[in-house]
Amino acid sequence: EAGVTQFPSHSVIEKGQTVTLRCDPISGHDNLYWYRRVMGKEIKFLLHFVKESKQDESGMPNNRFLAERTGGTYSTLKVQPAELEDSGVYFCASKEEDTGELFFGEGSRLTVL
């Protein structure tokens, strides 16, 4: 069974440009989370989807970040316009309902120049 997949693995953009990160959770997982790790610091929660609904978006840093999960399958995280401080690794995770265990993707590294 495929795990959580994220695309792209690495994106390099200039300040002011737009980037869209994609996450495909494990099939059948209703709960999907976005996290990010900036500058080698702690991994911080961004938001949580249950199916297509945003359950908790309290970790989103500002309105330059927009997450969607249309149809309750894959999710996208758009950063527009990107700033230097947005550089980091963005992780996606989906949750197995029976055990509550989170399965993480490899992360998408974003570099803003």
Add this chain to the structure above:
Amino acid sequence: GNSVTQMEGPVTLSEEAFLTINCTYTATGYPSLFWYVQYPGEGLQLLLKATKADDKGSNKGFEATYRKETTSFHLEKGSVQVSDSAVYFCALRGNTGRRALTFGSGTRLQVQP
């Protein structure tokens, strides 16, 4: 709010050495505690967990005991291998309020042959 503090790395050890990575937490109520590991080029993986005080989580030779009196969840392994080289993250999930994970900053372990 919830927070996790873990020792800064990198930690460099010789093969078969004893490993301790310290982790302490601040949380209200009775959180669940986790250690995640990220091997090079891979996503975060759950290494072990403990859900109540005095529980010991163990996996792949690693152990951690939930110590409520010292609010700690230190990771230990008696004899590390080169294949244990990775970044280790301590995390907690509160039993009230936000249910997303709160992570520490990660500790890089490098094991030399």
